Amino acid sequence: MGNYFPRWTNWVPLKIAICLGFTVVGVVAAANYYFTPKYTRVGYEPTQPVPFSHKMHVGEIGLDCRYCHSFVEVAGHSNVPTNQTCYNCHGPDRGQIKKESAKLALVREANVSGEPIKWTKVHKAPDYVYFNHSVHVNRGVSCVSCHGQVNEMEVVKQAESQSMGWCLDCHRNPENNLRPLDQITNLNYKPEQLSREEFYRNLMTRGASLQSLGEEISSSKPNKNVANLEALVELAKNTYGPKVTQLEVGKQLKANWKIHATEDCSACHR
Amino acid sequence: MKRIWHHPEVKTERRYWRSLGEYSKTPEFAEKLGREFDPALSGMDGESRENSRRDFMKVMGGVAAMAGLASCRRPLEKILPFTKHVEWVIPGKALLYATAMPRPWGATPMVVTTFEGRPTHLQGNPLHASGGGLDIFAQASVLDLYNPDRVKEVSRKGDSVSWSAFQKELRGWNEKSWAKEAGAGLAILVSPGTSPSRAALLNDLLKAYPKASLYSYAPIQSKGEASAVKAILGDGVKLLPKYSAADRVFSLDCDFVGVDAASESGVRDFMKRRAPEKGSDEMNRLYILENRYTLTGGIADHRKPIAASLIPVAAAVLAEEVGKLVGDSALQQMAASLAAAADDKLRKWIAPAAADLFGSKGKSLVLAGARHSEAVHALVLAINQALGAIGSTVLVLKVDSPVTGEITELVADLKAKKVKQLFVLAETDPIYDAPGFAEALKESGAVSVTLAMRQNHTSRQSTWVVPAAHYLESWGDARTSLGAYSIVQPMIQPLFGGVSENDLLLALLSRKQLGPIEIKVAVAPVDPKAPPAAAVAPAAPLPVLSDPSYELVKQTFTKIAGGWDEEKWNLALRDGFLPGTAYEPATGTVDAALVQTLVAKAIKLSPPSKGVFEVVLTADSSVLDGRYIDNAWLQEAPDPITKLTWDNAAWLNPRQFNELGLKADGDKIKVTLAGKEPLVIPAIACPGHASDSVTIPLGYGQTVTSDVGNLRGFDAYALRSDIGELMLADAKIEKAEGTYLLAITQENYTMEGRAQVREGTKERFDLKPDFALTEGMDSHAPPVLSLYKGRTGKKSAENPTGFDYENEHQWGMVIDLSKCIGCSACIVACQSENNIAVVGKDQVAKGRVMQWIRMDRYFSTPDGVADSPSFDDLDNPEMVNQPVACQQCESAPCEAVCPVNATVHTEEGLNSMAYNRCIGTRYCANNCPYTARRFNFFDYNKRNPLIDTEVAGVSMNNLYAGPLGEKKPQEVVQLQKNPNVTVRMRGVIEKCTYCVQRIEEAKINQRRVARDDASKLRVLADGVKTACQASCPSEAIMFGDLANDKSTINSWKASPRNYQVLKYIGTEPRTSYLARIRNVNPKMPDDRTVKTGEASSRLNAF
Secondary structure, X not given: OOOOOOHHHHHHXXXXXXXXXXXXXXXXXXXXXXXXOOOOOOOOOOOOOOOOOHHHHHHHOOOOHHXXXXXXXXXXXXXXXXXXXXXXXXXXXXXXXXXXXXXHHHHHHHHHHOOOOOEXXXXXXXOOOOOOHHHHHOOOEOHHHHHOOHHXXXXXXXXXXXXXXXXXXXXXXXXXXXXXXXXXXXXXXXXXXXXXXXXXXXXXXXXXXXXXXXXXXXXXXXXXXXOOHHHXXXXXXXXXXXXXXXXXXXXXXXXXXXXXXXXXXXXXXX | OOOOOOOOOOOOOEEEEOOHHHHOOOHHHHHHOOOOOOHHHHXXXXXXXXXXXXXXXXXXHHHHHHHHHHOOOOOOOEEOOOOOOOOOOOOOOEEEEEXXXXXXXXXXXXXXXXXXXXXEXXXXXXXXXXXXXXXXXXXXXXXXXXXXXXXOOOEEOOXXXXXXXXXXXXXXXXXXXXXXXOOOOEEEEEOOOOOHHHHHHHXXXXXXXXXXXXXXXXXXXXXXXHHHXXXXXXXXXXXXXXXXXXXXXXXXXXXXXXXXXXXXOHHHHHHXXXXXXXXXXXXXXXXXXXXXXXXXXXXXXXXXXXOHHHHHHHHHHHHHHHHHHHOOHHHHHHHHHHHOOOOHHHHHHHHHHHHHHHHOOOOEEEEEOOOOOHHHHHHHHHHHHXXXXXXXXXXXXXOOOOOOEOHHHHHHHHHOXXXXXXXXXXXXXXXXXXXXXXXXXXXXXXXXXXXXXXXXXXXXXXXXXEEEOOHHHOOEXXXXXXXXXXXXXXXXXXXXXXXXXXXXXXXXXXXXXXXXXXXXXXXXXXXXXXXXXXXXXXXXXXXXXXXXXXXXXXXXXXXXXXXXXHXXXXXXXXXXXXXXXXXXXXXXXXXXXXXXHHHHOOOOOOOOEOOEEXXXXXXXXXXXXXXXXXXXXXXXXXXXXXXXEOOOOEEEOHHXXXXXXXXXXXXXXXXXXXXXXOEEEEEEEOXXXXXXXXXXXXXXXXXXXXXXXXXXXXXXXXXXXXXOOOEXXXXXXXXXXXXOOOEEOOOOOOOOOOOOOOXXXXXXXXXXXXXXXXXXXXXXOOOOOOOOOOOOOOOOOXXXXXXXXXXXXXXXXXXXXXXXXXXXXXXXXXXXXXXXXXXXXXXXXXXXXXXXXXXXXXXXXXXXXXXXXXXXXXXOOEEEEEEEOOOOEOOOHHHHHOOOOOEEEOOOOXXXXXXXXXXXXXXXXXXXXXXXXXXXXXXXXXXXXXXXEEEOOEEEEHXXXXXXXXXXXXXXXXXXXXXXXXXXXXXXXXXXXXXXHHXXXXXXXXXXXXXXOHHHOOOOOOOOOOHHHHHOOOOOXXXXXXXXXXXXXXXXXXXXXXXXXXXXXXXXXXXXXXXXXXXXXXXXXXXXXXXXXXXXXXXXXX
């Protein structure tokens, strides 16, 4: 019997094990780095040239988002306001609020020189992604779904990963994020606050039938009882509990507004 | 069981081919078939390929490492909002403005798409009577605006100086000489134009300086027609063919749908009458005699190639024949002596055509080309008079044109030293294209001022150069061919501070201060820390600065509208034209005696004979008369006939090409004319070209500053000895040494040699309207049965639309081959809309042209091809055009082979392409039977493919220099990019998307308006137009929602002529074609339609 294997082969299994160990650590580290939301910058919170506080303006004073982001309902981009918008309140010749504040020096300077203020972009979609704000806010998706509780942010930060997977989560199940159109810019909205009766009445004035609304609540058992609004509300209460839930609102809106959130590539990539 | 795909093609009487290689089935061509991207053209032998691969790996390793490091951090981006809001601008939304492009013959109405003030795309104005559609030159003109090599500052003898220096000089001339001597010594050279404002300015100028002189000049213009009309019908009158009223059209070398077009709506009006269906206007018929294939020749029902110098003879024969039929002996007599030279064949061809014209008396029309003499035009006028065409199919219109002299007079005046200051405002380049002008200018010692968009030969020789503004940057006006007053409004401040022609004329009249207007605002230094308190006082409102050019247009408007009306002005600005304005008709009667005197003056051109050639100079399909030499889109758009890009070449008959001993396209010939330097130029064998005749497109061979236009092609102007000569007799042609690389696209992207055009005669269509469905393979291929369900639905009770999709929109396209003229405007429109890169001559020659639309030009000859070419067949083949882009197959072969799902189907039937997913395997392109996919071999957007870079002493194309090459995007050109379409990078496939950005925009707008009203989600019928559809001047493309009953496309799809290309392979394309119909006259002796001695009749001759 010859000694077929040379001596050094005794160490091969150990070497392999060590290499494997390094590889595994490397893969885990890379996955951790690239596939966790850190890469997509949740929590990214750059300092802006003018310390504008959304918390104060929106949360405390109660400005509507659309006062400054005025084209969000008509254009793909949600515009950053012009200097004139700031000046409506803070201009020495206009609203005169805090007209001498040192924090607003840049705004005053820009007004004279015409040089725009260079805001730092927080939410960035890649160049090959065409996101359109108007179609979302006009069809029941609130600002808060993508941008978080901006009304509570002193400095705006990225609240969601805004990765493609995250987009698709909602496009596949839009009912988790739909809300009535008058609540789009209400960042504190909770479905529980809705009056169930009013919600269904509103849908019916927009042309929904009792039958279809009832079927959407429980399609499994045929509902002969849905003779009027009260019966419908009763049915919803039995199905979803005493308070209005997001799923209830979302499913009804999706069905009645024919929300079809496409998953086609060409929806976002052109 | 494996399906056998390669059924033999069914023999038809006609055979369709795209190049002579394909025609004679050369081994080179056979090798190319089936190769998507030709490896033989990659330009590397084995060893160098190996080396370069190693180098590539080295370089890429480094690049990858750096890229990896760089991508760890997200780049910091800034948002810069306006400080003061700009009216109407919504960031991210396009703003459309109506304007017009001033042309020598009139205005082209158009709508400009602007994004945040940048014009990016042009479209026809659908509100205007011309109904939209743009020709290729107008379509591409937006790129001229962003030419980085435009003149950017005023210069004097090559040194840049300030605007005030120029103003001072103007003032000096005015005070020292013009004011004292009533403008003596002042000469102005303009281009022909229709602007009423400019006419008013020139009038004012002549009033202020009565001794000043005006001249007008265009290198390619119909002097013959102008002088014949002037002599016969009087001054201030022009002729305009009314194609919509013409049943029979006879063209004598007039390319009226191509480069001779002189109307914004001519192509549309003519092609509208090409639909064979009953119920629409009856189909017209077109006869043409020409020396080379033109676009008009391509759509003609009967075409005969004859030498251009025989056209006067042909006109005389036609006059004689028409005279006989009408009984007009005067007409017969005046034509007799010229017609005597005609041979029997020509006479036999013209006689039945003349009878046909006479048969539609009052509804027939005869046209003559720009290059022909006043005798020909006078004869044509007399023929039209005899046919009752004047007033019905030929409109005689009163026009107001400023009284100007010819450039020949300017040359004489220069030589006589009458000119002290010469202002060249013409758009053309007289030193380059007007023989004798340069010498005269030098001799005269006059100070010259050139208003130039780009540095050209004239500007380089001139004392002063003033940067010119593009028409999208300036106020102006023009009249359309019918006389509708159109306003030219600026979209953007002059990018490089140029001034318009009107601005300069106003400055000459001391009515405008040239140069940038500086708005001085005192900027107090602001200390951000110190509270500025009331330091910032409210700024005083700035005085409204009114531009004199703007005021001028308003004044003209007031005059034409009959009084100032703010609302009317605003509406005219919105619509682009003032409704209700038109040229008045003039009464025109043709005096036979006047015609006779003109005909008698006809110079008898000796018809070319064996060995003695005529040289026909023609406007080029890409650069026209040379003015578009710097436009990369036009340069790369293949010539519609030769498919040549980036160059010009001499066109020869294939028989004579062979006889001269030339082997392949690009072999050089020497053209010798008496008293001229011989021109050595590459030649191309052009089927359908007349014998003893050579055609050379003009406008090339210029020395310019840009990489796009510098030293492209060969200068044929140098052959002229007289201004305005477009036909040169007695030329000697011989083979010259050497071959020149021509970038010809006709053998690129062939569909395995499967000709996919279907055509037939009107007669055949009337008997069997759906003949196109059962031609070729479709005559015997069994129905396609697929094991896979795919996504193609079947019509049934549950599924009335027949679509197996969830979405309410189903997009589709139909292209009417009967209406397509092959002008390639769609290619440029697509390029402008979809940010398609320009790749340069080298890359085109390697088969890497990126245009998403390929305009296939087929010649057809009788079937049965021998190994050696039959020159008899090649003398006059027929031509058909077919635009091919991605067919958006419902069961798409490309999708099945993509390993990364980068190309997938959408619910709306689109074959969509996700660039960010594509890894560049090119499997999809190899599997596409329509060869509609394009691959980005290089980063064409970042690396300028038009320049050479020196690497270690070796000069090479910038693309091949890798990281050592120049890598910078051309910033000015970037301004043109459409922000709604991704700019593709190296290594990804791209292709037609059906303008998905427009579809999505329309859908989003609809949803935005519908909000919670689910009944309004569907885009309105015909609510989306693709860029190619909107640009098509002949309305040959229809796009729309197949699932919407109200869409026009459904009526097109229902046409019996509708067929799918390569139907038998079962790809179910969404794009289909309507078969081409020719309205053939059975009495014509064309043996290509009637085969004597054979069973086949004319009915199945195609």
